[in-house]
Amino acid sequence: GTEDSTLYAVAPQSFNVIGYYENDGFSFRLAYNWKDDSYLKGDNSYLGVQPRVQKATGRLDLVTSYKFTKNFSGYLRGYNLTDEQRYEYWGNNESAVSRVDYTGRIYEVSFSYSF
Numbered sequence: 001g002t003e004d005s006t007l008y009a010v011a012p013q014s015f016n017v018i019g020y021y022e023n024d025g026f027s028f029r030l031a032y033n034w035k036d037d038s039y040l041k042g043d044n045s046y047l048g049v050q051p052r053v054q055k056a057t058g059r060l061d062l063v064t065s066y067k068f069t070k071n072f073s074g075y076l077r078g079y080n081l082t083d084e085q086r087y088e089y090w091g092n093n094e095s096a097v098s099r100v101d102y103t104g105r106i107y108e109v110s111f112s113y114s115f
Contacts, residue, residue, distance in 0.1 A: 011035035025067035034058035
């Protein structure tokens, strides 16, 4: 028999770039993550058992915080600031869409107080 040497759910190329700043109670972190097309195991479907492809995608996230006092801090987080969508399609046919994930941009504001 033939052996399948494909690494599923592993992109052949990916990179992360992170910028970070912290001073006087203020912190700021910006991270961009990108990964190339990757193969996902195929399911038995009307399109056969061929693998799916998850299309290359990148995402920009932000985390900031500020310490107002020794005990009180505020946080602002932003996820998927690039407003990316994730596409999966069957085999090598981008017209055979298997799945589209879209969360949109997500923002979160929070505060913490310690006693």
